[in-house]
Structures are given as C-alpha cells and as structure tokens.
Amino acid sequence: MSAGIIKGETGTQRLLGYVLDVGRGDGRARCRLRLTDDHTNRHGAVHGGIVASVLDNALGATASLSVDDTGMAPFLTVSMTVNFLAPAYAGDVLDAVGLLRGGGRSTVFVEGEVRAGETLIATATGVFKRVPQERVR
Numbered sequence: 001m002s003a004g005i006i007k008g009e010t011g012t013q014r015l016l017g018y019v020l021d022v023g024r025g026d027g028r029a030r031c032r033l034r035l036t037d038d039h040t041n042r043h044g045a046v047h048g049g050i051v052a053s054v055l056d057n058a059l060g061a062t063a064s065l066s067v068d069d070t071g072m073a074p075f076l077t078v079s080m081t082v083n084f085l086a087p088a089y090a091g092d093v094l095d096a097v098g099l100l101r102g103g104g105r106s107t108v109f110v111e112g113e114v115r116a117g118e119t120l121i122a123t124a125t126g127v128f129k130r131v132p133q134e135r136v137r
Contacts, residue, residue: 006061006071013082018054022061022071029061029071031096035088035116045087046094046121051114052082055124059110061127062098065107073130078107080126092116106130 004023009016018033031054033039041047056077063075088094096114103109111125 004071012053013057016050016053018057020057020061020071022065027062027065027100029058029065029098031055031058031061031094033094035090035092036095040090043087043088046092047079048082048084050089051078051084051094051122052124055082055114055122056080056111056126058096058114059098059112059124059126060128061106062110062112063098063130066100066103067130075108075128075130076135078127080124082122082124084122086116086119088102088119088121090114094121101125106132114128 006020012079018031021030035046039046039050060075061071064071064073068074094114094116098110098112101109101111107129109127113123114121
C-alpha cells in the first residue's frame with residue numbers, strides 16, 4: 001500500500017469499499033469508490049447515501065489534513081449539505097475531493113465534489129469539528 005493511502009480502516013470503509021488518499025501533500029483528501037450493483041438504488045443509479053458517504057469521507061479527511069499530515073486526526077461532521085447533479089452507475093468510479101475553505105482551531109469549513117470521469121455527480125459543503133485529544137478512544 002502506498003504512503004497516504006488508507007484502505008480497510010473502518011467497518012464503513014470495508015463495507016462500501018472506498019479508498020482514501022491523504023498523501024498528495026496538497027491538503028486535499030480524495031476518496032475513490034468503484035461502483036457495483038451493491039451501491040445502486042431501485043433505478044440502477046448509485047444511491048444518494050453512498051455519494052454522501054464518499055463526500056463525507058473526503059471532506060472529513062481534508063479537515064483532518066488541516067492539523068495532521070497523515071489525515072488521521074479525528075474530526076466529526078457537524079453539518080453537510082449535498083447537491084446531487086447527475087447519476088452514476090455500476091462500473092463507474094467515483095472520485096471525491098475536499099478543499100479547506102476556512103475555520104479556526106477546532107471547527108473548519110470544507111467544500112468538495114464527486115465526479116465519475118468528467119461528469120460532476122454532486123457537490124457538498126460541510127462543517128467539521130476536531131475531536132479533543134482527551135475524548136479520542
């Protein structure tokens with residue numbers, strides 16, 4: 001596994017099958033998921049909750065990169081708004097990326113997008129709060 005690549009770390013990551021890339025040195029985390037039929041809704045398109053999960057991981061890891069080069073500092077999602085723009089289907093690869101937009105010591109603002117190839121699937125904005133060190137398990 002390459003430096004900065006996180007695979008199989010959490011139950012959710014193993015269940016959905018995404019890979020997190022926090023190692024490009026640009027402060028932007030990326031989340032990649034190859035879609036299968038297991039990710040689709042009754043219409044054959046990716047389920048919106050899957051898209052939101054991929055975005056949440058890219059944005060949350062981007063928040064983490066604001067204080068930790070490994071992207072492992074824990075942050076909680078306070079709020080996230082997702083705008084769905086186009087469908088994606090089994091066989092497509094979703095690529096989500098976050099971009100830090102501001103904040104302070106404990107709360108940051110991150111935006112991002114997810115694409116399938118050149119097609120913009122969804123955008124998001126989120127507020128993320130750092131978990132105090134004494135509360136980390």
